[in-house]
Amino acid sequence: MRKTLAAAAFAGALVVTAGTAGPVAAVGEGPGYGGNETVNTSILHTYDELVAELKTQDARQERLDLEVIGQSVKGRDLYLAKYISNPDNPTILYLTQQHGNEQLTTEGALEFIKHLGTGKNQGVLDGVNILVVPMLNPDGAMGDVDFPLEDYIASGGRHLTRYNANEVDLNRDHVAKVEPETRALHDNVMRKYGIDYMIDLHHQGAQSERDGQLVSGSILHPTTPNVDPSVLEGSKKLGAVVFDAIDPTGWGHLGKYVGGSAETISRNGIAVEYGISTLLFEMRGMSDHYREDYVLGQKSNGYLIKQTVTTLEATARAIADGSIADADTSFWDTLAEQNTRSE
Numbered sequence: 001m002r003k004t005l006a007a008a009a010f011a012g013a014l015v016v017t018a019g020t021a022g023p024v025a026a027v028g029e030g031p032g033y034g035g036n037e038t039v040n041t042s043i044l045h046t047y048d049e050l051v052a053e054l055k056t057q058d059a060r061q062e063r064l065d066l067e068v069i070g071q072s073v074k075g076r077d078l079y080l081a082k083y084i085s086n087p088d089n090p091t092i093l094y095l096t097q098q099h100g101n102e103q104l105t106t107e108g109a110l111e112f113i114k115h116l117g118t119g120k121n122q123g124v125l126d127g128v129n130i131l132v133v134p135m136l137n138p139d140g141a142m143g144d145v146d147f148p149l150e151d152y153i154a155s156g157g158r159h160l161t162r163y164n165a166n167e168v169d170l171n172r173d174h175v176a177k178v179e180p181e182t183r184a185l186h187d188n189v190m191r192k193y194g195i196d197y198m199i200d201l202h203h204q205g206a207q208s209e210r211d212g213q214l215v216s217g218s219i220l221h222p223t224t225p226n227v228d229p230s231v232l233e234g235s236k237k238l239g240a241v242v243f244d245a246i247d248p249t250g251w252g253h254l255g256k257y258v259g260g261s262a263e264t265i266s267r268n269g270i271a272v273e274y275g276i277s278t279l280l281f282e283m284r285g286m287s288d289h290y291r292e293d294y295v296l297g298q299k300s301n302g303y304l305i306k307q308t309v310t311t312l313e314a315t316a317r318a319i320a321d322g323s324i325a326d327a328d329t330s331f332w333d334t335l336a337e338q339n340t341r342s343e
């Protein structure tokens with residue numbers, strides 16, 4: 001039913017706006033979604049395709065170890081891809097898709113893993129241990145959940161949702177750790193490896209702007225008062241490396257995320273519980289949602305996947321060569337909080 005309506009709206013929009021619609025205003029902003037563009041999930045990796053690709057890379061890459069850290073509510077294996085060259089090296093964890101409908105971060109993480117298998121990245125692996133947990137919420141990503149998704153917007157054979165199969169937001173479960181996905185992360189990753197840094201990768205709504213221009217994403221360090229000052233400083237340096245790698249590009253424009261101090265959120269809770277310097281990175285627009293101002297058409301996929309890959313490669317390199325120690329954190333004092341564009 002929705003597909004029929006969307007198709008009708010699409011045809012109508014072409015008639016009404018032909019000849020009057022200008023090009024998208026700014027480089028890198030990408031098209032939004034106004035009901036007149038396809039949001040199609042079929043081009044994203046399914047869970048099974050993701051696992052197959054991880055196994056292919058594991059077979060190809062000598063330095064990659066693939067580990068199952070637990071199972072989702074619906075019994076899907078949860079994977080950790082790890083590159084541990086030297087236990088004495090600093091270690092960074094990249095976490096994607098706690099929220100199942102935020103998948104371009106996983107697509108980018110998969111690209112990053114492929115790149116780590118190429119010759120030019122071997123030097124990086126000598127200086128940093130890298131852990132990647134891609135798609136922590138595969139049930140939500142596959143729409144295999146115990147609640148209805150019929151009002152979700154995307155077409156393409158499956159819907160993707162924020163919540164796990166029990167309709168729980170995993171990124172509010174980092175204190176209680178009730179859900180199997182959160183428990184697997186804490187028991188078999190957070191407590192098992194001496195992790196120094198973590199970037200938690202998400203997607204936000206599509207209509208956030210900074211200085212009047214739609215953002216490609218937003219970042220934030222821990223904001224709980226309980227975080228150790230040196231841990232917070234590490235988070236700010238991690239953010240500086242990301243900002244310097246993304247914001248000057250033609251397609252990158254970052255705002256400061258507006259977030260609370262609750263320790264149920266990984267950015268806060270993991271920083272306090274383990275003394276890990278965490279950074280939240282929110283990419284623009286979601287792969288699926290029931291809200292039209294949250295989803296983004298796939299014409300933006302290219303630069304958003306690139307934004308993830310660039311972020312992961314820049315931070316891994318800065319930790320490996322030690323240059324993160326010199327990162328200039330002063331931009332945090334002037335970086336404006338993003339606001340939501342009003343129609």
Ligand SMILES: [Zn+2]
Nearest residue numbers: 099102202203
């Ligand atoms: Zn999220």
